[in-house]
Amino acid sequence: MAKDWIKKFFIYLFLTIGAVVMMFPFYWMISSSVKTAAEYNSFPPVWIPKNWLDFSNFVKAFQAAPFATYFLNSIIVTGSSVLLTGFITILGAFGFSRLKFPGKTILFSFLVAFMMVPFEMLVITNYQTVSKLNWIDTHYVLVIPFMTSIFYTYILKNFFDTIPDSLYYSARIDGASNWKYLWRVMVPIAKPSLVTIMLLNAISSWNSFMWPQLVINSDRFRTVPFGLFAFMSDAGSDTQLQLAAATVSVLPMIVLFLFARKYIVSGVARGGVKG
Amino acid sequence: MQVKIDHLTKKFDDVVAVSDFTMQFDDGKLVALLGPSGCGKSTMLNMLSGILPVSEGKIYFDEDDVTNMPPQDRGVGLVFQNYALYPHMTVLENIAFPLEIKKVDKKEREEKAKEMAKLVHVDQLLDRKPKELSGGQQQRVAIARALIKKPRLLLLDEPLSNLDARLRLEMREEIRRIQLETGVTTIFVTHDQEEAMSISDKIVLMKDGYLQQEDGPQELYDDPANLFVANFLGNPPINNLTGYIKDGYFVLEDDSGRIKVNNENAKENQQVVLGIRAESALIGTKEDHDLEAIFDQQYTMGKEELAFLKIGNQQIRIYLSSDYKFQKGDIVYLKFRSKGVYLFDKESGVRI
């Protein structure tokens, strides 16, 4: 009994220490985002800022750089990427899972092999391609190159494969077309998988940094992480303003995570790829 | 609707799954495709539904040649072994789904779905999802869904095999009731002879892709065409005694006894199997009996007892009234009825 109690105590102790370390950068970001310049530059550091509700840093940050535009861009890009990639992934996964055509198995194993090619290796050519298409400084350039995801297709195909054939035959005998069967039966059944894919896609699209850095020059098309980076490299900006902007920029993902933790975690556990 | 199949054959590469079937299924009847697993019965069903293409031969629904007709145009209702209910739809939506595809308007299709639900007794469960239903209820929903578009032919693939023993009895009677009420021509696949015997108008017994025999259940039981049919039907299974023919007698293979057989087709020295249904072996007397057996053991099966006896080095099971009290090793005098006793050629299994 006593032993159990001691064990529990240590579990909580270690977990709490770890959690504090993991969460501290977030606390520091949020608390420092409302610090005055004096608080920010004081040593020993100010743990708890005096005025929590002083949002002047936020206001200044949004005045100093067009963060509203960055947010709008990120929302447009993330939203359309989730929809477009989701749509293409659904069609592709259905094609590979349900429809029959010669050479399917071999083709699919080739695709799986392509998954290990890092995007960084494709980036040079893709940059050339989008330049030729005159897509530099557009929204498409942040969406279209990612419209086909072998990884998401692979996850969804595997899920589709678990739906019994008999459902398909049943629906087809009742006169449903492949299209109807896909949207009326398969997609609703695969909702958990689909949500997971869309969340992972949203996270990676929202946080995407290197690609926007390459293909976006104009302030008008910058997304949040890249806009933040530009703001940060701008010599004139104070760190507490940067922190205010950073706080706002991570907020959507934090909210998403709090609401859909289970889906995200299960997707990550299954796929093993970081967003 | 009458279904005719004409020299129907299905090959998978070199494996023949269904070989050269010609027969007809009469309008409004319930027919069982019976046989052990891998006998081709499901293949046959899938060819009738159109899921599987036919290798050779023709299928006619009444006068229509449907051999190459796509499944959705054949007007068949198909119930799968796992029911294939759509897990995300309610019972009502499931039943109404075939009409939804036909773009029947919502009110009308729900009305029809409710009618169907009533027919199969699931009208209390309309708002439930499939996973909230018992196996038997799922089966009923699947049948309702298959019936809602008024199919010309209802096909059931192993409809009872996913149910526990009690539900199985209940559901097989339900299937019969629904079939009689709707009058739809129905073909179902099963590996369970009892199921087939109890509810069907006709049984088509298959093995390794070949037709063994087709007839009414009682006819099949009483008049098996070969040893396989005799063995497959009946519980407890028929007793097989091996031996040979000598001077108009069946002689047990170890010469431990013989029975007079009145069968002019039996040839002298032919190796044969004598099939005796358990209920066809009665207790005789020392003076009037066909074979002597040694009592081994018995099991109580409700109202009757099943006794295991030894005849020479072979074994035989018979029903025994509880009036008899035998001990292990006692001599039992067996008297056979003429009904339920058959002679088969040992090699070919063909009835003599």
Add this chain to the structure above:
Amino acid sequence: MEEKKKKKRREDSGYIFNRKYEPLIYLLPFAIGLLIFTIYPIINVVIMSFKNGYRLSGSYNGIGIENYTYVLTNKYFLSAIKNTFIYVFTVVPIATILSILIANLLNQKIKGISFFHTAYFLPMVTSAIAVGISWRYMFNKKFGVINWLLGLIGIGPIDFLGATAGVAPYNMLTVIIFGIWNMMPFTIILLLSGLQNIDPMYYTAAKVDGASSSTIFRRITVPLLAPTIFLTVVVNMISAFKVYNDVIPFWAGKAGALGTNLYTMVYWIKETFYSKLRLGQAAAASIVLFIIILFFTMIQKYIQKKTDY
């Protein structure tokens, strides 16, 4: 035989239900994206890497391995390889060990576990650039909370971000610490799911046999978790070889306080093709990166095959 027949049967029946061109329509959008943005670039990067001195304008002087000899003798690329390897072989083992411990704690049945899950997993969804700003402040030599903590135990202050007299000894450490923090959530998730996949029956059986909890951990948990650990290590190594974002927040996008001291392979590739427009050399460098990653992927596949229970 039966299995084969079944498979064949399924194959057989599918064709009835789709018209000949139908699969094509479903796969067309997928195929277009794949061809343009994956397959063509793969082929092109290989070709480019053999076009000597290939530049954005399309000019090059002959076919050969000049790009490879250039990158493999380039001082900065070699230092990028070195930095990348240092990063990989410190961040991955440390993050893995810490994650094993935490995953085990998170696998206990205790109250409030879902709060802890949130705390440990959250950094996974937030951008390294954004949180990196907070870390940069924490690493600050004068006002940073880390130096304040170190000061409490009599160390420092350490100049994590800066350089003196042309050396920046602590820049790498900064990126490593940040890298570990970034890698942990993902690693914990994988390990935790590995732990949860261990059938509790083994624990029950061991407890019935009277095994102590340390014996259970050593003889059951670790061996059964081993495949997951290997997998995690390799997946993390592959992603760590591509390290780029972790360097960005601290020096306003530059590679270290000196501007060149913290090149990573991806950083060097990006700069060579994007700022210097030397596509051939960047292509050769990315092939080198790919070969390294491929090597570790092969190890992963091999381990997966061997440990597939």
